[in-house]
Amino acid sequence: MNQHPPAIFIMGPTASGKTAAAMHLLESGLPVELISVDSALVFKDMDIGTAKPTKAELARAPHHLIDIIAPTEVYSAAQFRLDALALMADITARGKVPVLVGGTMLYFNTLQQGMHDLPTADAELRAQLHAEADLIGWPAMHGKLAVLDPITAARLEPTDTQRIERALEVCILSGKAMSAILAEPAREILPYNLLKIALVPSDRAVLHQRIALRFEQMLEGGLFDEVRMLREKYPLSLDLPSMRCVGYRQAWEYLEGEIDLKTCREKGLAATRQLAKRQLTWLRGMADLTTLDCVATETSHEVMHHHVMHVTKNNK
RNA sequence: GGCUCGUUAGCUCAGUUGGUAGAGCAGCGGAUUGAAAAUCCGCGUGUCCUUGGUUCGAUUCCGAGACGAGCCA
Numbered sequence: 500m501n502q503h504p505p506a507i508f509i510m511g512p513t514a515s516g517k518t519a520a521a522m523h524l525l526e527s528g529l530p531v532e533l534i535s536v537d538s539a540l541v542f543k544d545m546d547i548g549t550a551k552p553t554k555a556e557l558a559r560a561p562h563h564l565i566d567i568i569a570p571t572e573v574y575s576a577a578q579f580r581l582d583a584l585a586l587m588a589d590i591t592a593r594g595k596v597p598v599l600v601g602g603t604m605l606y607f608n609t610l611q612q613g614m615h616d617l618p619t620a621d622a623e624l625r626a627q628l629h630a631e632a633d634l635i636g637w638p639a640m641h642g643k644l645a646v647l648d649p650i651t652a653a654r655l656e657p658t659d660t661q662r663i664e665r666a667l668e669v670c671i672l673s674g675k676a677m678s679a680i681l682a683e684p685a686r687e688i689l690p691y692n693l694l695k696i697a698l699v700p701s702d703r704a705v706l707h708q709r710i711a712l713r714f715e716q717m718l719e720g721g722l723f724d725e726v727r728m729l730r731e732k733y734p735l736s737l738d739l740p741s742m743r744c745v746g747y748r749q750a751w752e753y754l755e756g757e758i759d760l761k762t763c764r765e766k767g768l769a770a771t772r773q774l775a776k777r778q779l780t781w782l783r784g785m786a787d788l789t790t791l792d793c794v795a796t797e798t799s800h801e802v803m804h805h806h807v808m809h810v811t812k813n814n815k
Numbered sequence: 816g817g818c819u820c821g822u823u824a825g826c827u828c829a830g831u832u833g834g835u836a837g838a839g840c841a842g843c844g845g846a847u848u849g850a851a852a853a854u855c856c857g858c859g860u861g862u863c864c865u866u867g868g869u870u871c872g873a874u875u876c877c878g879a880g881a882c883g884a885g886c887c888a
Binding site: 577619746 | 843
């Protein structure tokens with residue numbers, strides 16, 4: 500018997516209708532609070548390109564973890580885990596059920612699996628490592644990692660710059676091999692009774708159509724103006740996580756005159772489709788999912804409502 | 816109307832001195848532990864426009880046709 504309180508995950512690729520699904524639950528009167536699980540929605544002033552719920556929608560259906568940092572700042576899976584755990588405890592204490600809705604599958608995964616006791620990211624050290632890599636190249640950095648942590652080096656491609664950098668950072672800051680830390684027992688599992696709903700398209704082509712439609716709406720809705728505004732308001736660069744978000748990177752390149760509008764549209768669309776594909780890959784590997792077809796919106800909402808009602812009732 | 820060039824993967828194009836072909840992008844599959852909308856790995860999906868001829872064998876050479884682009888009328 501599971502004595503833990505309930506919590507609900509609503510997961511799905513971009514443009515699968517997660518926001519609508521979450522709002523449907525809230526507005527049908529179920530005792531829930533929403534937590535966003537999205538690495539792009541955390542940024543203030545990035546509204547159009549992230550397809551953030553509108554001000555009106557957020558007023559009707561408040562989401563936690565939206566607009567919490569500036570586009571110059573960095574968020575992380577580890578920070579998300581801490582933030583989400585605190586919010587879930589609060590919501591549960593208020594007698595409500597936390598609904599975690601979003602598309603950042605690493606965050607969902609981290610929340611469920613917990614994290615090992617790895618050192619926090621260190622911007623200064625990363626800058627040093629990056630400068631070194633510029634001099635000797637990433638294959639040589641991979642070679643250095645092979646000395647410090649052969650197990651992790653064997654797991655990583657010499658081209659996987661981001662993970663090589665992180666593994667070196669972990670070794671240097673902790674004095675231990677990352678693989679040694681990961682071999683230690685993981686932290687406790689999430690103390691909630693989970694209902695995990697996955698919104699998956701029965702037809703990928705339909706999702707692609709939705710993505711195209713939404714991207715067009717973003718362009719018409721002023722994505723370029725938004726990026727111009729962001730660049731005036733903040734000291735941004737293309738290597739910041741915020742500006743690496745799908746759509747923003749391509750809009751930036753267009754505004755710089757590096758690509759024309761047609762190319763911007765094509766690259767933006769392709770990047771969004773590729774994002775959706777990676778999200779679906781994550782979902783295929785997850786256990787205990789209640790999978791609903793995001794193409795059949797009304798049916799899915801009904802079924803989801805039924806499941807959630809069942810869970811929230813058992814909470815009493 | 817005449818001449819020239821072109822037609823090869825979903826797109827842009829290479830290539831085959833005649834032995835049924837390969838890049839980039841797109842797409843598809845996978846990995847994923849403080850950047851994750853990130854980062855990385857794997858996979859070629861084809862009436863080589865059609866049709867006659869030459870040939871053991873034609874996507875390749877020759878003829879005709881279709882379509883497209885350009886130049887001349």
